[in-house]
Amino acid sequence: MQVELLQQNDDGPSVLHEMYPAGTGKTGIHHMAIIVDNLDVAIAEFAKAGYPEAARMSSEAMQITAVFIDTRSAYGHFIELYEAKPAITMLYDLVANSAKDFDGSDPVRPLKL
Numbered sequence: 001m002q003v004e005l006l007q008q009n010d011d012g013p014s015v016l017h018e019m020y021p022a023g024t025g026k027t028g029i030h031h032m033a034i035i036v037d038n039l040d041v042a043i044a045e046f047a048k049a050g051y052p053e054a055a056r057m058s059s060e061a062m063q064i065t066a067v068f069i070d071t072r073s074a075y076g077h078f079i080e081l082y083e084a085k086p087a088i089t090m091l092y093d094l095v096a097n098s099a100k101d102f103d104g105s106d107p108v109r110p111l112k113l
Contacts, residue, residue, distance in 0.1 A: 002096075015054055015078065019072065019077070028076075031068060032075075032077060032079055033081075035082060036082070038083070039067065042081050043069070043081065046069045052069070053068070053069060053070075055068040063085055064082060066080055066082045067081045068081075
């Protein structure tokens with residue numbers, strides 16, 4: 001399991017502040033990520049079930065698109081979807097490998113990309 005900690009350093013609108021408004025002090029699980037075979041099909045399936053797309057971020061350089069689905073009413077958090085593109089799988093492998101033999105003594109370690 002990978003845990004990602006998020007902090008927005010301004011009061012601007014965002015998918016993070018949509019769930020945890022600036023200045024409220026509220027925190028918690030924001031999203032769970034799922035790697036899907038086909039992003040468009042997964043988005044359509046969530047929409048058909050009543051869960052709309054809330055935000056979309058793309059990187060042409062990395063050839064990836066991440067989509068947040070608003071599943072707060074069912075799960076209490078968003079679902080983040082993306083396809084298993086090389087940039088994503090490489091990142092997940094890098095994180096997993098950096099956690100091997102972790103003994104808790106150095107919890108903040110930069111990723112070496």
